[in-house]
Amino acid sequence: MSERRPVIAVAGLGIESSTFSPARTEAPAFHARRGADVLTRYPFLTPGSPLRAAADWHGALVGKALPGGTVTASAYAELSGELIDRLRDLRDRGPLDGLWYDIHGAMTVEGLDDVEARLLARIREVVGPEVIVSTSMDLHGNVSRDLVHRSDLITCYRMAPHEDAMETKERAARNLVDLLASGAPRPVKAWIPVPVLLAGEQTSTRIEPAKSVYAAVDEVEAAEGVTDAAIWVGYAWADEPRNRAAVVVTGQSEAAVTTGAERLARGFWEARHDFAFVAPTGTLDECLDEALGAVARPYFISDTGDNPTAGGAGDVTWGLERVLSRPEFKDPSGPTVLYASLPGPAAVDTAVKAGVGATVTVTAGAEVDDRHAGPLTMTGEVHAIRHGDEDAETEVVLRVGGVYVILTRLRKPYHHEHDFTDLSLDPRSADLVIVKIGYLEPELFAMAADWKMALTPGGVDQNLHRLGHHRVSRPLFPFDPEMSGPDLTARLVPASNEPLR
Known part of the structure; x- marks a missing residue:
C-alpha cells in the first residue's frame, strides 16, 4: 500500500490598497477562482508536474485584484466568508495537512488593520492549529508579528520588478511539501521589523543598493539550518502601524535563522540613505x-x-x-x-x-x-x-x-x-x-x-512626505531622518500551534 500523500489546500486574497486614493475596491475586482480552477493559476501545479504529484492539492478560493483603493467591508465579507466556507467544506471531507496561503500583503479593508493576519486567524479556526501553513507574498507586502506567528513558513519575491513572482510561489509550495514529507518540527522563525518605509521605485533590485541588499538573501538561505530568507520593503501608500520594512528567516537552526535575519536587517538599515529612484x-x-x-x-x-x-x-x-x-x-x-x-x-x-x-x-x-x-x-x-x-x-x-x-x-x-x-x-x-x-x-x-x-x-x-501618514509607527525613516539606530535583534516568534507571548 502506498504512503498517503499530504493533503494541501490553497487559499488567499491579494491586493495593494492605497489608503491615499479615494477609490474603493469591490469583490468583482478580485477575479476570484474557486475549487479546481484555483490550481490553473500556477504552471508548476499542472497535472503531471512533480510538485502536483507530490501532494493532493485542493483549491478553496484565491482572488487577486489589480492594485487599487481600500477594499470595501462588504466585498471583504463576501470573499472572505466564501473562502472560509470552502475551507470548511474541504476540512469536512477529510484531514488537511497543509495550507498554502497565497496573498500580497498590502490589503487594507474599511475598518480593519492587518487584514491578512486577521484572515489567517479565521482560517486557523477552521483548519485547526496542526495544519502547516506556508505564506507567499509580494515584497511590497507588510509583515506583522501576528502574520509570522500564524504562518509556519513565509517568503516573498526577491526582485522588483517582480520577475520572480511565480518562482516565489513555487518555492512557497515546495517548502510546504518538503516540510510535510520530512516530518521535521515546525521551523524556527526570526522576525525583525525595520523602521524604513520607501516607495518601490526607490528600492528596485535593478540597481544598488537594493541589488546587493537582496543578493544577501540567497547567501543567508544557503546557510545550513535555514529554509528560507526574505526581506519585505513594505507598502508605502497605506497608513497602518504595520507599514514598514521587515525581515523573516525560517529554518531548523535557531542560531542560523537569528544570525541570518540580523545580517539582512542590518544590511537594509545601513543602506537606507543610499536608496534612490530607479530612474532620473x-x-x-x-x-x-x-x-x-x-x-x-x-x-x-x-x-x-x-x-x-x-x-x-x-x-x-x-x-x-x-x-x-x-x-x-x-x-x-x-x-x-x-x-x-x-x-x-x-x-x-x-x-x-x-x-x-x-x-x-x-x-x-x-x-x-x-x-x-x-x-x-x-x-x-x-x-x-x-x-x-x-x-x-x-x-x-x-x-x-x-x-x-x-x-x-x-x-x-x-x-x-x-x-x-x-x-x-x-x-x-x-x-x-x-x-x-x-x-x-x-x-x-x-x-x-x-x-x-x-x-x-x-x-x-512618490513624495511620501506630502501624503499625510499619521498612523504608521514612528520613528520611521525617511519621515524621521535623524532617528537613532533601532533595535535590530531577531525576535523569535512562537510556532503557530503555540500561544503568542
Whole structure:
C-alpha cells in the first residue's frame, strides 16, 4: 500500500490598497477562482508536474485584484466568508495537512488593520492549529508579528520588478511539501521589523543598493539550518502601524535563522540613505522638455502619481491635461506621443458608437480622483477600438493632434508591447510613450531608448512626505531622518500551534 500523500489546500486574497486614493475596491475586482480552477493559476501545479504529484492539492478560493483603493467591508465579507466556507467544506471531507496561503500583503479593508493576519486567524479556526501553513507574498507586502506567528513558513519575491513572482510561489509550495514529507518540527522563525518605509521605485533590485541588499538573501538561505530568507520593503501608500520594512528567516537552526535575519536587517538599515529612484526624476514639464530635446527614441516617461499597479485610481487627468496643452503636440505632423491611459466609460461608448475614423468630442477621467484636475474634454479621431480585455473591457484610441490617447471602460495597466500593438499602435516608432506606471516593467524597460520618471500627483504620489501618514509607527525613516539606530535583534516568534507571548 502506498504512503498517503499530504493533503494541501490553497487559499488567499491579494491586493495593494492605497489608503491615499479615494477609490474603493469591490469583490468583482478580485477575479476570484474557486475549487479546481484555483490550481490553473500556477504552471508548476499542472497535472503531471512533480510538485502536483507530490501532494493532493485542493483549491478553496484565491482572488487577486489589480492594485487599487481600500477594499470595501462588504466585498471583504463576501470573499472572505466564501473562502472560509470552502475551507470548511474541504476540512469536512477529510484531514488537511497543509495550507498554502497565497496573498500580497498590502490589503487594507474599511475598518480593519492587518487584514491578512486577521484572515489567517479565521482560517486557523477552521483548519485547526496542526495544519502547516506556508505564506507567499509580494515584497511590497507588510509583515506583522501576528502574520509570522500564524504562518509556519513565509517568503516573498526577491526582485522588483517582480520577475520572480511565480518562482516565489513555487518555492512557497515546495517548502510546504518538503516540510510535510520530512516530518521535521515546525521551523524556527526570526522576525525583525525595520523602521524604513520607501516607495518601490526607490528600492528596485535593478540597481544598488537594493541589488546587493537582496543578493544577501540567497547567501543567508544557503546557510545550513535555514529554509528560507526574505526581506519585505513594505507598502508605502497605506497608513497602518504595520507599514514598514521587515525581515523573516525560517529554518531548523535557531542560531542560523537569528544570525541570518540580523545580517539582512542590518544590511537594509545601513543602506537606507543610499536608496534612490530607479530612474532620473523631474516634474512632468521637465521630463517632457528633456524628451523633446533628446535624440533617443522611443523616449518613455512614467506618470507615477496615478500608477494603477501601485494603487492609483488611474483616472487622474492632471498629466494628460498638461500633455495636450503643449503646443508641440497639437500638430498631427509633429512628435508622435502615446499616452496610456485614462478611464472614461461614457467617452468609450461615444467613440464605439461613432466608429474608427470618426471625429468625436468626449469627456473622460476624474470620476474617482478629481482632487488634482477635473474631467478632461478632448476632440479627436477614433484610431482604434478593442473589446474583451480582462481589465479594461473596452479600449479606444483617440488621436488628438499628435497624441494617441488610450481611453478605457475600466482602468488597465499597460506593461507589454502587445498592449499597444493590439490597438494598432507601434511604441517602437513613437517619439514619446507616456505610461501611468512607476519603474518600467521588463518589456517596456527593454524597449525604451531612454526614460524618466515624472513626479506627478495622485494616490501613489512618490513624495511620501506630502501624503499625510499619521498612523504608521514612528520613528520611521525617511519621515524621521535623524532617528537613532533601532533595535535590530531577531525576535523569535512562537510556532503557530503555540500561544503568542
